[in-house]
Amino acid sequence: MIPGSDYLVIAIFGVIVATTVAGALLAVLSTRIIRSVCGLAVCCIGLAGLYYFLNSPFLALMEILIYVGAVCVTIVFGVMLSEPDEPSPQEKRHREMLWGGVALLVSAAVFWGVSRLGLRGNWPAPAVRATDGSVQAIGTALLTTYSLPFELISLVLLVAILGALVIARGGRRPE
Amino acid sequence: MSLHPYDHLGVYLVLAAFLLAAGIYGLVRRRTLIGMLISGELIFSAAALNFMALNRFLAPDPAVGQIFVLFLMGLAAAEVAIALSIIIAVYRNYSSIHSKELSDLQG
Numbered sequence: 001m002i003p004g005s006d007y008l009v010i011a012i013f014g015v016i017v018a019t020t021v022a023g024a025l026l027a028v029l030s031t032r033i034i035r036s037v038c039g040l041a042v043c044c045i046g047l048a049g050l051y052y053f054l055n056s057p058f059l060a061l062m063e064i065l066i067y068v069g070a071v072c073v074t075i076v077f078g079v080m081l082s083e084p085d086e087p088s089p090q091e092k093r094h095r096e097m098l099w100g101g102v103a104l105l106v107s108a109a110v111f112w113g114v115s116r117l118g119l120r121g122n123w124p125a126p127a128v129r130a131t132d133g134s135v136q137a138i139g140t141a142l143l144t145t146y147s148l149p150f151e152l153i154s155l156v157l158l159v160a161i162l163g164a165l166v167i168a169r170g171g172r173r174p175e
Numbered sequence: 176m177s178l179h180p181y182d183h184l185g186v187y188l189v190l191a192a193f194l195l196a197a198g199i200y201g202l203v204r205r206r207t208l209i210g211m212l213i214s215g216e217l218i219f220s221a222a223a224l225n226f227m228a229l230n231r232f233l234a235p236d237p238a239v240g241q242i243f244v245l246f247l248m249g250l251a252a253a254e255v256a257i258a259l260s261i262i263i264a265v266y267r268n269y270s271s272i273h274s275k276e277l278s279d280l281q282g
Contacts, residue, residue: 006179013181017190024194024217028201033209040213043194047220050190053181054231056241066248071216071255078209078259082266103203111196118188126235133230133237138245141238153249160253164260 013053020046033079041072058135187228194221208262208272212255219251 023043027036044067051060131137142150180186194217201214223244230240266272 010180013179017186020190021193024197027213027217028197028204033207033213036210036213040216043217043220047224050187050224051227054187054227055237056227056231059227059241059244062245062248066252067216067220070252074255074259075209075213078212078262081263082209082272100204103200106203107196107200110199111192114192114195115189118192119185123184123229123233126233128235130236131238133241137238138241141236141242146242149246153246157249157253160256164256167257168260168263170264 012049016046016049016053018046019043020050022046034076037072037075037079040075041068044068044072055133058138184228184232187224191221191224191228194218194224206273206275208258208265208274211274212258212262215258216251216255219247219254223247 020043023039023041023046026039027043028039030036030039044063047067048060048063051057051063131141198214198217198221201217202211205211205214226240226244226247230237230243234240262272265277269277271277
C-alpha cells in the first residue's frame with residue numbers, strides 16, 4: 001500500500017460528497033429548468049460515486065446509465081417540448097418570502113429529524129454475511145429468488161411505455 | 176470501526192436526509208411541473224441511497240439491497256416517462272405547465 005493513499009481516498013470521497021450536495025442544491029435552487037436538469041445529472045454522478053464506495057460498482061454503472069443517460073435526457077426532451085422556465089413572481093413580495101420561509105423551515109425540520117434518527121439509531125451489525133454482494137451474487141439472485149419481480153418490472157416498463165404513448169398522443173389532431 | 180469517513184453509516188444517512196430535505200424544499204417551492212418532477216427524482220435518490228447504505232453495513236445478504244435499488248431505478252424511469260407524457264399533454268391543452276395556471280374552476 002502506498003503511504004498517503006488513505007488521504008487520497010478520503011479526498012476523493014469528499015469530492016464525491018460535495019458533488020452530490022452541489023448537484024442537489026443546483027437542481028433545487030436554479031431558476032432556469034435546464035440548469036436544474038444539469039444539477040440532477042451532477043447529483044446522480046455523485047451518487048454513482050457513493051455507490052462505488054458502498055461496494056457496488058455495478059449499481060454505480062447503472063445509476064449513470066439510467067439516471068444520467070435516460071432520465072435526464074428524457075427530462076431535457078420534456079423541456080424542449082414545453083415552456084418550463086419559472087415564471088417571474090407576480091404575487092406580492094411578502095407572500096413570496098413567507099412561502100420561501102415555510103418551505104425552508106419544513107425541509108430543515110425534515111433534515112434535522114431524519115438525520116437525528118439515522119445518527120442515534122441503534123443499528124445492529126449482522127453476525128454473518130450470506131453472500132459477498134458481487135455481481136455474480138446479484139445475477140444469481142435475480143435469476144432464482146427474484147425472477148418473478150424481475151419479469152414484473154419488465155411488464156411495468158412495457159405498460160409505462162404504452163401508457164406514455166397513449167397519453168402523449170391523446171390531444172393531437174388527425175392530419 | 177475504522178476512522179475513515181466512508182466506512183461510517185451515519186455519513187450516508189445524513190447525506191440521504193439532505194437529499195430528501197432538498198427534494199421536499201423543491202416540491203414546495205417549484206412552480207412548474209418539470210421542476211417538481213426533478214425534486215421528486217431527488218427524493219427517489221435519497222431512498223435509494225438509504226437502501227444502499229443500510230444494505231452495505233447491516234444486511235445479512237448484500238445482494239438483496241442492490242437488487243431492490245435496481246428495481247427502484249426501473250420504477251423511477253417508468254415514473255419519469257409517464258409524468259413527462261402527462262406534462263406534454265397538459266402543455267398541449269393549457270399552453271402552460273405552471274402549476275398556478277392549471278385550473279379550470281374560478282376561485
